[in-house]
Amino acid sequence: MRLLVLGGTTGLSGRVAVEAVGRGHDVVCAARGRSGAVPDRARLIPVDRDEPGAVAVLVGERFDAVVDVATGALGWVRAVLDVLAGEGPDAPHWTFVSSVNVYADVATPGQGVDAPLVPAVDDPRHLAPEELTIETYGGTKVASEQAVRDRVGDGRALIVRPGIISGPGDVMDRFGYWAARFARGGRTVIPDAPDQPIQHVDVRDLAAWLVTAAETRTAGVFDAVGPVLRLGDVLSAMAATVGAGDLELVPMSEEALTGAGVQPWGGPASLPLWLPTGYTGLAAHDPEPAAAAGLAGRSLTDVALTALADERARGMDRTRKAGLTLDEERTLLDGGRLT
Ligand SMILES: NC(=O)c1ccc[n+]([C@@H]2O[C@H](COP(=O)([O-])OP(=O)(O)OC[C@H]3O[C@@H](n4cnc5c(N)ncnc54)[C@H](OP(=O)(O)O)[C@@H]3O)[C@@H](O)[C@H]2O)c1
Incomplete structure (x- = not known):
């Protein structure tokens, strides 16, 4: 499989790159290369997604699967869809990493992916850290999910919504x-x-699941959460x-x-x-669908x-x-x- 990881130098996207390289896949990472190095045997295409037209360097590349972790940056999500979403049987499987912060109700336990969402924030800018509130973080994730689903179609779009990601290299330090x-x-x-x-999901387990999902072209919307x-x-x-x-x-x-x-x-x-x-409902989403789809715990x-x-x-x-x-x-x- 030829996999494009948008990121790949740190955090979850870095772990996805490590996992995919370990399984012998041909891995290309598109990032600035500031947060770290890509794994050995992965290729870095230097891209600053804040530069208008930056993802044009990917025009003409062909991928079997794409993983995007964009946060607070709807314009980034749309720009890469414009270049690579494609159509037909050879078009890539597309994973977008979202968050449980898309849900409007943070009190009720046991909610599934059909629970009501916060309003979409249709702002294409890359929001600065001080602009990323609970509302804008969740709202841009909602808009980004929708952009992926509209463009790629539900047959090959995988939307995953983690809660707390644990494990090595925890970028949130929680x-x-x-x-x-x-x-x-x-x-x-x-x-x-x-x-x-x-609830938490270890970054290694989540990355392994995302790579398997790309291999098997698993589509759908999942809360990527562990047991309560x-x-x-x-x-x-x-x-x-x-x-x-x-x-x-x-x-x-x-x-x-x-x-x-x-x-x-x-x-x-x-x-x-x-x-x-x-x-407390924020940390009590229904873990069963993801577990049934292969998300393991430890x-x-x-x-x-x-x-x-x-x-x-x-x-x-x-x-x-x-x-x-x-x-x-x-x-x-x-x-x-x-x-
Ligand atoms: N951590 C949690 O507990 C948690 C919980 C819920 C959801 N999530 C979601 O899970 C995902 C976490 O992914 P992650 O850990 O890989 O994210 P991350 O740590 O935010 O990494 C983002 C990647 O994007 C790259 N990047 C940043 N700015 C860029 C730019 N201007 N142009 C190109 N690339 C750029 C970075 O590489 P360079 O800096 O090298 O360019 C890095 O590889 C996010 O979608 C987050 O919202 C996380």
Whole structure:
């Protein structure tokens, strides 16, 4: 199979490239090459999708499958569809990686892919990080999904909507926060929300599934989520696997965390994976259709050990995209408020 990965230098798209090369496929990555290198035996076509007409370098290339992970950039999605979507039996299978943030209802558990979506944001610009809110992130994913389905057709379009992606190279720094924090030990703030649902999919499992889907030309819309777990069980299992001997978990209530200015889910000054009341449906989507279509999972022990090894490789003291700093955590433990 000749596969085009739009990206391929980091994160999920990088792992898709690794997986496909490992299976002997001919892999071409189109990216700037700033976030990292493409895997050995993959070819990088340097492309800056922010440059108008940049994807014209792909004109005349033929691919069996395309994987696009564009975020907040509907114009990028349309531009590459214009060049490569094609028609007929030789036209490529097309995967677009979306998100569970497309769903309008974040409270109700057990929703499937037919649940109502947030309004599409029909803005072709590449949104700057500060413009990417919950609404614009989800809304541009909705518009991008629709652009792919309109252009490629439901017979060869695969739309996948992950929730939390765990595993090595976590670009959002969410799962790894807990492995790193527990390994450091001492008094550690956790959300007092043991029954909160949580789902994750390991990047290696998701990438393997996407490559198989391209090989088999699997089409459809799937929530790319793992089984619904209890947050308390996930944190306990991670603490038991990688926690330092002096680790002491200090549960804090939703009221206390919110009052102290702690953010949920991810990003700066957050407790990653924690969801306040009214938002827990975000991590409780129906995992069965993806599992039936071949999306595999792995043990929390594996996830915790891999996350810790990855944290150590990337630097335990680096500036993180998600979680509390040690100073912020100390402020909370002293009863203070984050500024
Ligand atoms: N992480 C999660 O927990 C999570 C949850 C839900 C959904 N998702 C979705 O999953 C996907 C994650 O994919 P990922 O991890 O591969 O994404 P990513 O880390 O955002 O990587 C994006 C790729 O795009 C390339 N790129 C960035 N700017 C570019 C430009 N101007 N021109 C050309 N290429 C450019 C990057 O390469 P260069 O920098 O080298 O150009 C990189 O290879 C996204 O669609 C995200 O929305 C993630």
